[in-house]
Amino acid sequence: MIVPLYSNELGQHDLLSTALSSPESTTSLKLLEWDILIRQARRADLLARLSILLEKQGLLGQVPVQAKRHLDSAHIVSESHDRRVRWEARQIRDALEHLNIPVILFKGAAYVLSELPAACGRLFHDIDIMVRKADLEVVEQALRRKGWISTHLDAYDQRYYRQWMHELPPLRHIKRKTVLDVHHTILPETARISPDPRKLIAAAQPLDGQGCLKILAPTDMVLHSAAHLFHDGELEHGLRDLTDLDSLLRHFGRNQAFWAELVERARELDLMRPLYYALRYTQSILGTPVPDTVQQSARAGRPVWFAPALMDTVFTRALAPDHPSCDTLFTGLARWFLYVRAHYLRMPLHLLIPHLIRKAIKRRSGDRV
Amino acid sequence: MYADYPQEGDDAFVDFYVSLAPPRTPRRWFRPQVLFFFDGSVPFKPLPLDQAFPLFEWGLNWCVAKHVNQYLILHAGVVEKGGHAVIMAAPPGSGKSTLCAALVARGWRLLSDELALVSPEDGRLTPLPRPVSLKNESIDVIRSFAPGVTIGRESADTTKGTVAHMKVPNDSITRAHEHAIPTWVICPKYEPGAPARLEPRSKGQAFMYVIKNAFNYSVLGVRGFQTVAALIDTCDCYDFTYSGLDEAIDVFDALESSQNR
Numbered sequence: 001m002i003v004p005l006y007s008n009e010l011g012q013h014d015l016l017s018t019a020l021s022s023p024e025s026t027t028s029l030k031l032l033e034w035d036i037l038i039r040q041a042r043r044a045d046l047l048a049r050l051s052i053l054l055e056k057q058g059l060l061g062q063v064p065v066q067a068k069r070h071l072d073s074a075h076i077v078s079e080s081h082d083r084r085v086r087w088e089a090r091q092i093r094d095a096l097e098h099l100n101i102p103v104i105l106f107k108g109a110a111y112v113l114s115e116l117p118a119a120c121g122r123l124f125h126d127i128d129i130m131v132r133k134a135d136l137e138v139v140e141q142a143l144r145r146k147g148w149i150s151t152h153l154d155a156y157d158q159r160y161y162r163q164w165m166h167e168l169p170p171l172r173h174i175k176r177k178t179v180l181d182v183h184h185t186i187l188p189e190t191a192r193i194s195p196d197p198r199k200l201i202a203a204a205q206p207l208d209g210q211g212c213l214k215i216l217a218p219t220d221m222v223l224h225s226a227a228h229l230f231h232d233g234e235l236e237h238g239l240r241d242l243t244d245l246d247s248l249l250r251h252f253g254r255n256q257a258f259w260a261e262l263v264e265r266a267r268e269l270d271l272m273r274p275l276y277y278a279l280r281y282t283q284s285i286l287g288t289p290v291p292d293t294v295q296q297s298a299r300a301g302r303p304v305w306f307a308p309a310l311m312d313t314v315f316t317r318a319l320a321p322d323h324p325s326c327d328t329l330f331t332g333l334a335r336w337f338l339y340v341r342a343h344y345l346r347m348p349l350h351l352l353i354p355h356l357i358r359k360a361i362k363r364r365s366g367d368r369v
Numbered sequence: 370m371y372a373d374y375p376q377e378g379d380d381a382f383v384d385f386y387v388s389l390a391p392p393r394t395p396r397r398w399f400r401p402q403v404l405f406f407f408d409g410s411v412p413f414k415p416l417p418l419d420q421a422f423p424l425f426e427w428g429l430n431w432c433v434a435k436h437v438n439q440y441l442i443l444h445a446g447v448v449e450k451g452g453h454a455v456i457m458a459a460p461p462g463s464g465k466s467t468l469c470a471a472l473v474a475r476g477w478r479l480l481s482d483e484l485a486l487v488s489p490e491d492g493r494l495t496p497l498p499r500p501v502s503l504k505n506e507s508i509d510v511i512r513s514f515a516p517g518v519t520i521g522r523e524s525a526d527t528t529k530g531t532v533a534h535m536k537v538p539n540d541s542i543t544r545a546h547e548h549a550i551p552t553w554v555i556c557p558k559y560e561p562g563a564p565a566r567l568e569p570r571s572k573g574q575a576f577m578y579v580i581k582n583a584f585n586y587s588v589l590g591v592r593g594f595q596t597v598a599a600l601i602d603t604c605d606c607y608d609f610t611y612s613g614l615d616e617a618i619d620v621f622d623a624l625e626s627s628q629n630r
Contacts, residue, residue: 035382039408066382073438080588324409 014320016040021287023057034067040321044239048078048121078121085112095146103212104130110215118247126179133184147174186224188346195269218252219265226278238319246286259294272301370500385432420524423532434584440486441596442584447480448472450625454549456485458582464559467507470535471614474515479541489596493548498541500534508533554606565616568608575606
């Protein structure tokens with residue numbers, strides 16, 4: 001039997017969302033609660049973000065020294081990630097500049113290079129870019145010449161990505177080992193909704209001094225993040241992605257015109273459902289300020305009859321840090337449900353079922369080796 | 370191995386929650402394996418149950434190397450005597466742990482046999498006194514060199530061969546909170562039959578050598594560079610070739626007494 005990793009009398013709850021939405025509440029935490037908060041934040045990849053948030057609010061000095069050590073270490077790691085992402089972006093630019101095509105940076109890399117607050121304390125596991133589908137071949141060749149090599153060499157995996165997905169099989173740089181995902185749209189080709197990538201590219205904005213590298217327009221950046229989290233993702237970093245959304249909405253939302261554009265754009269791109277979820281859960285979990293009128297218009301993206309209550313139950317569990325101290329009776333079930341849902345949304349059943357069977361068999365045979 | 374370490378109360382803040390447990394597969398019973406858990410997650414592949422203790426030590430090293438980036442972390446043994454610490458940075462197989470174990474058995478204080486934690490603020494070393502990992506022939510060498518020391522159970526056929534751990538002397542444990550000032554950077558190399566020989570290493574070369582044996586040099590960025598530069602500036606740097614342990618310890622003791630003269 002494994003020893004319980006948390007103290008039960010403190011109750012099992014998500015201290016992290018509370019700390020992120022109201023940092024000043026951390027001043028009343030007891031040492032044992034800090035112990036749990038640090039572990040939740042580490043698991044959610046949010047330790048550095050918490051550290052920077054507390055620093056900005058002038059609260060870092062009040063953190064017990066035992067906990068502060070972990071916050072400091074994570075902050076230092078996130079600074080190194082920031083440097084590395086800038087370096088990688090420069091390498092990508094150098095490799096693709098001569099092609100004279102638009103190259104869009106997604107998510108973290110976009111936040112860092114455009115100096116958005118959402119970049120704060122972000123850790124990177126890979127870098128995501130998007131190019132036009134017609135440019136995929138030349139892009140892959142140009143990247144290969146500079147050392148980015150395909151990771152999935154198995155013929156089935158290659159076909160899975162190239163025929164069905166919205167990206168090439170991940171590329172890994174032969175020397176630096178960094179992973180690059182090259183997308184040609186934001187959701188899989190086989191998905192139930194597929195926003196037109198040409199619209200996204202047409203609205204993309206240049207980055208000062210970054211040549212061919214661009215970022216999505218503010219509305220599209222939010223919608224992409226929402227679509228990724230609520231439509232495609234398996235919520236591995238659910239709360240981290242939700243804090244990204246929170247930060248983007250707070251930042252862009254200072255401009256009143258943004259909100260109307262956001263709803264309008266969601267309608268145009270067929271992304272009302274993810275927008276509805278994004279606004280609902282950033283507001284309920286992180287207290288993101290969303291104008292009532294916008295919340296009302298987004299209700300057009302609400303799922304049918306029984307589903308809202310079910311999705312609330314599922315998402316509030318799955319968006320908590322994936323740490324034993326946050327687990328409730330149904331957390332495992334909620335995560336499993338979202339895993340199945342992500343796959344169901346990604347592919348029609350006649351493709352999905354053979355794919356999952358294949359994956360299961362492969363995983364088992366992998367175990368035996 | 371850990372019987373003499375102080376125990377924290379239930380209300381203490383814990384840096385790393387680690388545990389070892391069998392996997393939930395048939396390998397729990399059939400050719401049993403063991404998993405290392407870090408706060409519920411599993412950072413490594415399972416190992417044969419027989420290697421549970423080395424896995425625990427390696428896992429804990431990983432926790433430290435990964436999560437205490439307020440220090441420059443070197444893959445190095447650190448021992449101290451008379452207020453002066455020696456950093457022995459070396460790749461695996463150069464006899465660094467054996468030398469550490471021998472020095473500790475002869476009165477030097479152990480800070481760590483694997484991880485030197487250098488503070489970027491003041492250049493001082495933070496101790497992490499945990500059992501010294503001995504490999505293959507070294508186990509018997511230390512047994513006959515210092516019959517008084519406690520050596521734990523041997524695990525055969527690990528990725529590093531046969532591994533056993535030496536218990537840390539009480540003095541090093543009780544002084545675990547006492548920082549030390551680095552005085553020497555030494556690159557040890559075991560060479561069968563060679564006489565103990567200390568040769569100065571140029572500062573530039575020592576700098577490159579330290580970087581090569583650092584876990585988080587690039588993570589620290591500019592601070593990493595400044596910390597290594599300050600370390601190399603204040604330390605005397607040597608290459609050290611040796612075969613006999615008695616002879617080797619004489620050299621270290623002479624080095625130490627030359628400082629305190």
